Amino acid sequence: MNDVAAAAGVALKTVSRVVNSEPGVNAVTASRVQAAIERLGYRRNDSARILRRGRTASIGLVIEDVADAFHSSLIRAVEDAALHHGCLLFTGSSREDAARERDLVLAFCARRVDGLIIVPAGSDHGYLAPEFEAGIKAVFADRPPGAGCEADTVLCDNAGGARTGTAHLIAHGHRRIAFLGGSPRIFTAAERLRGYRQALAAAGLPYDEGLVVMGAPDPPRVGADLTRLLTAPDPPTALLAGNGRTTVEILRALASLTGSSDAGAAGGLALVGFDDFELADLLGVTVVAQDPARLGRTAADLLFMRLSGDEEPTSRIELATRLVPRGSGERPPLSLRDRTAS
Amino acid sequence: MNDVAAAAGVALKTVSRVVNSEPGVNAVTASRVQAAIERLGYRRNDSARILRRGRTASIGLVIEDVADAFHSSLIRAVEDAALHHGCLLFTGSSREDAARERDLVLAFCARRVDGLIIVPAGSDHGYLAPEFEAGIKAVFADRPPGAGCEADTVLCDNAGGARTGTAHLIAHGHRRIAFLGGSPRIFTAAERLRGYRQALAAAGLPYDEGLVVMGAPDPPRVGADLTRLLTAPDPPTALLAGNGRTTVEILRALASLTGSSDAGAAGGLALVGFDDFELADLLGVTVVAQDPARLGRTAADLLFMRLSGDEEPTSRIELATRLVPRGSGERPPLSLRDRTAS
DNA sequence: CTGAAAGCGCTAACAC
DNA sequence: GTGTTAGCGCTTTCAG
Secondary structure (H helix, E strand, O other): OHHHHHHHOOOHHHHHHHHOOOOOOOHHHHHHHHHHHHHHOOOOOHHHHHHHHOOOOEEEEEEOOOOOHHHHHHHHHHHHHHHHOOOEEEEEEOOOOHHHHHHHHHHHHHOOOOEEEEOOOOOOOHHHHHHHHOOOEEEEEOOOOOOOOOOEEEEEOHHHHHHHHHHHHHHOOOOOEEEEEOOOOOHHHHHHHHHHHHHHHHOOOOOOHHHEEEOOOOHHHHHHHHHHHHHOOOOOOEEEEOOHHHHHHHHHHHHHHHOOOOHHHHHHOEEEEEOOOOOHHHHOOEEEEOOHHHHHHHHHHHHHHHHOOOOOOOOEEEEOOEEEOOOOOOOOOOOHHHHHHO | OHHHHHHHOOOHHHHHHHHOOOOOOOHHHHHHHHHHHHHHOOOOOHHHHHHHHOOOOEEEEEEOOOOOHHHHHHHHHHHHHHHHOOOEEEEEEOOOOHHHHHHHHHHHHHOOOOEEEEOOOOOOOHHHHHHHHOOOEEEEEOOOOOOOOOOEEEEEOHHHHHHHHHHHHHHOOOOOEEEEEOOOOOHHHHHHHHHHHHHHHHOOOOOOHHHEEEOOOOHHHHHHHHHHHHHOOOOOOEEEEOOHHHHHHHHHHHHHHHOOOOHHHHHHOEEEEEOOOOOHHHHOOEEEEOOHHHHHHHHHHHHHHHHOOOOOOOOEEEEOOEEEOOOOOOOOOOOHHHHHHO
16 A cells, blocks of 8 residues: 555555545546556455454354255355345354364454354353453354353244144144154254144144154164164154255155155155255155245344344344145055055 | 453563463463463454464355355365365355456455465456465366466366266167257356267267257256257257256256156156256266365365465366266167157 | 564544 | 554564
8 A cells, every 4th residue: 555655646545545435535646546556456455454443344154064955045145145235254164063163153253253143053152252242243043052142043943843744744644753853952953853742742642752763864874763663563654854864864765665766755654854955846745944045144134233233132033934745745644554565 | 462461460472472372481471371361351363463474364265156066065175174274264156247256256355365266157367367466376166267367277077077978878879869058158068068069979979959958057948948859850868967957957847747756767768967966866867976075175275285385387177077877867768659658 | 481662554533 | 635643453573
């Protein structure tokens, strides 16, 4: 900037004015400065600007895994909002590792991001206390912060969605509905289990622990669980999958169990998946759809409200889910004999 | 830092030493400083650090769309590499918009990122010249930079992959193979068309323009194109899809044309898709698989080599593709009559 | 082993 | 309209 000033024969401050298109610069002077800028290939150093101004015009986003469709839709929405507010975006995946989440968040804070959007992996956010003290704004998305951490939160209505999905199967005549969910330590998984139980209770159906399996959705485990469920006495006639990955692994397992490639219809079992996925339409899989883009947009809106000075008490928003019937969830119950015969 | 120094009764520099765990500080003094740090909730301001040191320990990544599986796998790989090098990651999607690409890149440069990884949307990268002058390192991924821009580039072997896919169909007896690709202005689409033509030529088959359709993979267009192809006299017996989105839209269109939900087998047409996708296994779709994670890893490795002082001439790497047979690409040709009868 | 001074590149506040 | 001065919070350099 000094060089530009010298080259244009003006003071440093005038260059600064031109660079930031501040008003009150003579048009002739401005164009002379502009020429010097171009000649020297000058670009403002935002690091210095940030240091001086105290605001970085950047936000940090920590999600669970970029490569997951749910999270990448969320990012996309946040990205658009950030762009709209002239903000740059730091991103990082926690990979369901609380330490990695914390390291990322603290690294973002050290960079003095204006705000954070966090899909938490951990359940203790005490490490954020000094940051909040220092005035950082954070919004939690998809999962709430750990106890004792007060911050805006945007969630999906996990329990409600699971209740709807389960009720849908019950309405189609099912009485023995299995639930295959994620690890019960994950907030969303626990909530969905809760919704499943509520729906059973509301219909006066018993809760059978033998029909519930919770764990990470890795292929061999899902396959084994499914086989066990289906070969037990009095097997389920319907399945509620607790998350997208599990739905897909159930489809794979069913396809290999029945040898049919028409996975959607495999075994005549009814199936409702939690979370929509690409090609669910083609496969005819009924799902309880979340809206990750809306989740991201809402979280970003909340954050930018805070950044523009909003001091309301923190809010907790629950986004509705939507049941999308596509065939697999509307099949009537078949006895094991019917199924093997088909 | 000043406050910490005062609280600990030491000089500012000593605090700096402790914060950066520099050697040569008395253990007792260090612990006194550490206590003050904790008491005051002090966190180093990396903006100032960056300004002083000149290196930001951050890189910028511009891709086409985070919400696309190919790109999100690429991000994931870059993210891991960045973490490994203690680097933070700015990300942004260009959405296939050259102006947005440029704005993002320049914003990253203004933040003085140490390096850039770019999946270019535009074909003119002249705007980078002053940045290169200033010493920034950039690696292009998936598509090469515009003419006149010298930089490391990592690509998939698009032509080779399309050649392999086409040859595979030819080897299974097909003589009339349609190619449905992306907009011909996109590098990868043009390369894949080239590979398709090479394979035809190598087999002594004619190139029939009536069998080639290039354009954005939006659902109605793909459906219309497909209908036109299949109802023309002497229709194709096989399809090569030029990209993942098109493959999926073809499956949807075929399913609605034939009314079958078993999309993989729809109409008895053979199908090979370029780029793998989730559930292709279940649907039995043969694809030419790329390796987006490897693409990202390679680009990041190249970038970090440059950042650590490597001054070799720029390289251009082509990553191999892999044909994954799953059924749809191994079907023999059927006449139209056979197909309607089945 | 510790400290003082200079300055990274910019903007805010105030003169002229 | 334009210029001057101070200082954002840190690291570098050099002196004790």
